[in-house]
Amino acid sequence: MYKGAGFTISKTHIVAMMLLVIFANSSKKAFYFLIIPFVLLYMIYAPIGFTFGKASYQYIASLFTTDYSETSEFMGQIPIENWFYTLAILISILLFRITAKKFNINYTKNKTFLILAIIALTFKQGPFDYIKNIKTSTMEVKHELTRLNTMTQESHWGKSILTNKSTYDTYVLVIGESMRRDYLNLYGYPVKNTPFMDSAKGVIINGLESGGTNTIASLRLMLTKANTKTWQPNYALNFIDLAKSAGFKTYWLSNQGYLGTFDTPITSIATHSDYKYFTKYGAYDSANTSDYLLISKLKSILQTNPEKQKRLIVLHIYGSHPSACDRIDDFNKKVISIKSEKYKYLACYVNSIAKTDDFLSKTYSLLEKNYKKNDDTFSLVFFADHGLAHRVIDNQILFNNNRVSKYHYDIPLMKFSSGDTQQVKYNAFKSGLNFTDGLAHWMGINNKNITPDMDLFSPTSMSNDYGLHNKTKNAVDDPAIDIRGK
Known part of the structure; x- marks a missing residue:
């Protein structure tokens, strides 16, 4: 029939x-x-x-x-x-x-x-939805693991050499989330939401442009030796394998997801680390976990390095990820409150940046204490993966990635190291497509695949934006909004 x-x-x-x-x-x-x-x-x-x-x-x-x-x-x-x-x-x-x-x-x-x-x-009806969900979830995990294994390629770096510029014992890279630099007081925003960044001794760069407008689009380019013509990543030349090729012991501590459409490409880089810790093994939004959970893990890692081996520690935080109001549930040092419902989300966003600043303060404090106790010199670098664009929905100003802003690629970059005696600020363009080269320079690594002298923290601008101007020339012009008194 x-x-x-x-x-x-x-x-x-x-x-x-x-x-x-x-x-x-x-x-x-x-x-x-x-x-x-x-x-x-x-x-x-x-x-x-x-x-x-x-x-x-x-x-x-x-x-x-x-x-x-x-x-x-x-x-x-x-x-x-x-x-x-x-x-x-x-x-x-x-x-x-x-x-x-x-x-x-x-x-x-x-x-x-x-x-x-x-x-x-x-x-296939209601009574068996539970079994169906288990089957569907199992197949999704299997699919993501297959994707992960496909992306996890063998390193093509070969042997790297440490130069005399590799002056620190511990290198810490903190990856922020959804943070436009024009909303940081450090870069001129009128609300004082970055007290640690404002006062810490080190180098502040005003000019880093991200590799994309969302986490995956950006980080897969910034954390691998990207093709600057096609804007495509090369997972076989990722910065974790680069550090390992130079003798670094590598750690990846993440408050992002492990498996999921919007997590797996970055997980593929993280899995190359010698030690991995994820607060959630589902997708990035599977649980509202706090970035502060990574602090205790970092503390335990810092206490164990008897052989004084050089270390690279990555902290991938949730930062200001939408929805920003959920990010500050456990943050009691809020720097601004507003009355207007229209600006409620922006207030959460500004406060979420204050929480990230507090996270960096705690991270720096741990590193400094370990330095004084064990003479373990350190260098701490912070940047964010991408910015966001304003959108007005139901008369409330929100942030999302549904369109491209002229400020979407503008992200913070800073370095605080043991031995720094003052804070300096440079207005210098730095391309996210050269970020892995810049990380190599920061860690003092020399490799035949690395473009030499790509210094992320020099006052000299990089000469090529690799077509970034064309990506933003028709973007919306939505500068930061001052929410004081709203």
């Missing part, structure tokens, strides 16, 4: 049809007044369905618009065996009825059969 209707064969549909016939067979009236007319409808179309496929507008229209000769020509295209298949449908149904009556087979009186029938009919 299903083949005759031109349908793709589905085991679920076949079982459902079978059970319909079996249950209707328990009633003579139901069988002859429901099933037989139902089967006849399938039979009428079956010769056509076996030959041309399922019913369509064209075939139905032909029934009403063609003349006798055209109809004869159309029917003549149907192989004779298809007419026998059609007849077999009615014969099979009647044989089932005759056999069941002759041998007194009444399926509906068999409780085991009834239970199995109900399970079959409801298997």
Whole structure:
């Protein structure tokens, strides 16, 4: 019947049809007044369905618009065996009825059969949604693991050499989230939400442009030796493998997700680390976990380095990720509050930056204490993956990635190291596409694949933006909004 209707064969549909016939067979009236007319409808179309496929507008229209000769020509295209298949449908149904009556087979009186029938009919319905969800989730994890294994390529760096510029024992890279630099007091925003950054001794760069407008688009380019012509990543030349090729022990501590469409590409880089810790193994939004959870992990790592091996420690935080109001649930040092509902989200965003500043303060404090206690010199670098664009929705100003802002690529960059005696600020353009080269320079690593002298913290601007200007020339102009007094 299903083949005759031109349908793709589905085991679920076949079982459902079978059970319909079996249950209707328990009633003579139901069988002859429901099933037989139902089967006849399938039979009428079956010769056509076996030959041309399922019913369509064209075939139905032909029934009403063609003349006798055209109809004869159309029917003549149907192989004779298809007419026998059609007849077999009615014969099979009647044989089932005759056999069941002759041998007194009444399926509906068999409780085991009834239970199995109900399970079959409801298997993809409500009662089995739990099982279905487990199966779906398992398949999603399997898919993401396959993607992860595909992306996790063998390193192509070869052997690297440490230069005399590798002056620190511990290098810490903190990756912020969704932070536009024009909302930091450090870069001129009027709300004092960066007290640590404002006062810490080190180098502040005003001019780093991200590799993209979302986490994956940006970090997969910034944390690998990217192709500056095609803006494509090279996972075989990622910065974790670069550090390992130079003898660094590597750590990745993340408050982002481990598996998921928006996590897996970065996880593929993280998995190359010698030590990995994720606060959540689902997608990035599977739980609202606090960035502060990474502090205790960092503390335990800093306490164990008896051989004084050089270390690279990455802290990937949740930062100001939408929704920003959820990010500050555990932050009691809020720097601004507003009355207007219109600016409520922006207030959360500004406060989430204050929380990241506090996170950096705690990280720096741990490093400094370890330096004083164990003479473990350090250098701490912070940058964010990308910015955001303003959007007005239901009369509330929000931030998201649904369009590109002129400030979308503008992200903070700073370095605080043991031994720094003052804070200096440079207005210098730095391209995110050269970020891995810049990290190599920071760590004092020399490799044949690295472009030399790509200093992220010099006052000299990089000469090429690799087409970034073309990406932002038609973007919306939405500078930071002063929410004081709102």
